[in-house]
Amino acid sequence: MKMRFLGSVAISATAVVVLAACSGGGATSGEGPTASGGTLTFATWQWQEPGRGDLLWDGVTQYEKVNPDAKLKKQEVTRGDFEKTMSTQIGAGSGPDLLIIPAPFFPTLSASGALEPLDDVLTNDEKATMLPGNDEYKSKGKQLAFLWESVPYALIWNKQLLAEAGVKPPTTFDELLQGAKAIKEKTGKTGFVGQNTLNEESTWWSSFSNWTYGFGGSWSDGTKLTIDSQKNIDGANAFKEMYTSGAFGVGDDSSTYRSKFAQGQIGFIVENASAV
Numbered sequence: 001m002k003m004r005f006l007g008s009v010a011i012s013a014t015a016v017v018v019l020a021a022c023s024g025g026g027a028t029s030g031e032g033p034t035a036s037g038g039t040l041t042f043a044t045w046q047w048q049e050p051g052r053g054d055l056l057w058d059g060v061t062q063y064e065k066v067n068p069d070a071k072l073k074k075q076e077v078t079r080g081d082f083e084k085t086m087s088t089q090i091g092a093g094s095g096p097d098l099l100i101i102p103a104p105f106f107p108t109l110s111a112s113g114a115l116e117p118l119d120d121v122l123t124n125d126e127k128a129t130m131l132p133g134n135d136e137y138k139s140k141g142k143q144l145a146f147l148w149e150s151v152p153y154a155l156i157w158n159k160q161l162l163a164e165a166g167v168k169p170p171t172t173f174d175e176l177l178q179g180a181k182a183i184k185e186k187t188g189k190t191g192f193v194g195q196n197t198l199n200e201e202s203t204w205w206s207s208f209s210n211w212t213y214g215f216g217g218s219w220s221d222g223t224k225l226t227i228d229s230q231k232n233i234d235g236a237n238a239f240k241e242m243y244t245s246g247a248f249g250v251g252d253d254s255s256t257y258r259s260k261f262a263q264g265q266i267g268f269i270v271e272n273a274s275a276v
Contacts, residue, residue, distance in 0.1 A: 037069030043086065043096035045079040052274070075099075080199050080253065083108075090114045100148055104202045110139040117142040151273040153210050161187055161267045173214075173238050176268065180247040183267035191247030192268040193257040194239075200253055210270050211235035 042060065047053040061072050075096050077085045083105050089095035090112070101109060109115055119142055122130075130146070137145040155176070157169065162179070165186040170176040180191025195207040212218070215238065217231035226232065242248055249257055249266065258275055260266050 037067075037071075039071045039073050040098055041073045041075050041096040042098040043075035043077060043082075044100035045077055045082050046100065047074050047076045048078065079203070079255070083202055101145060102202045102206075104205050106137060106145065110144050115144040117144060118146065119143045149274065153207070153270055153272050154276075155268060155270050156261075156276065157268045158261070158264055158266065160264065161189055165267070167267070177242055177245060177247075180242065180268055181245055184247040187267075189264075190249040190257075190260070190266045191245070192242055193249035193252055193261070193266050194242075194270050195254055196243065196248075196250060197253050203254065206272075207270065208239065211239045 046056055049056075057074065064070060064072060083102070086095060086099060086105075087108070090109070095114075131150075133150065134143070134147050137143065137147070155170075161167075161183050162169065165179070165183040167179040167182050168175075170179050176192070183189055183191040194210075195204040197204070209219075212232045212235035215231045215235035217229055217235050218226060219232075220226055243250065249260070252260070254275075257266060257269065258271070261269050261271075
């Protein structure tokens with residue numbers, strides 16, 4: 001199995017996930033984290049990721065050593081249901097104290113007024129060490145979330161399937177398309193899969209951007225939207241060509257195709273580093 005950037009096609013895209021305090025509980029005092037005790041419920045789909053979820057939870061619960069009167073409690077929600085579940089719970093005036101927010105979900109939550117401002121949580125020295133991307137998680141001048149992780153996307157392939165199909169690692173979209181077709185025709189296995197279902201619309205957006213960004217497109221020029229630029233159209237057409245090629249695993253959600261890839265059933269995927 002190899003992981004490579006696909007020349008000028010699948011440029012690394014940043015998938016930002018943020019950590020925010022919900023106003024439903026666990027609020028800060030305005031002068032730093034509260035020192036009082038209590039239980040903080042922390043929601044993310046990542047707790048369910050085999051192996052990785054346990055490591056993340058072990059890291060997060062180190063907070064209990066810093067504040068022995070506080071206890072952390074998991075809330076596990078499947079990735080496909082995460083935004084809907086959080087919206088329902090928070091809209092009803094409940095929900096977790098801490099949650100991971102996929103980037104496209106942030107504007108919805110920030111506009112709702114449900115997030116607790118975090119401006120006074122960190123000292124000035126700590127703020128000076130923060131990545132610039134944290135500035136994107138401000139609303140009306142208030143810091144509503146912090147970066148949780150930033151992961152690049154890359155083209156990943158199964159060396160054995162490529163060898164069986166006589167396919168070389170691609171460096172252009174046309175080579176990727178023909179390689180995926182050859183794998184399907186010569187091995188009977190799926191040539192390529194990427195996110196393609198509307199029940200994963202939030203994460204699909206980040207995944208799809210690899211196609212438009214890879215062709216040199218962008219969604220704005222900094223002052224106005226450029227959705228209908230030719231480069232964006234070229235990227236969308238490339239995705240459509242792959243999707244309708246007969247080599248694409250149409251209908252598979254991310255959990256399904258990631259498992260299939262791990263089992264050697266898929267030739268190519270464009271995937272983020274945390275999944276790898």
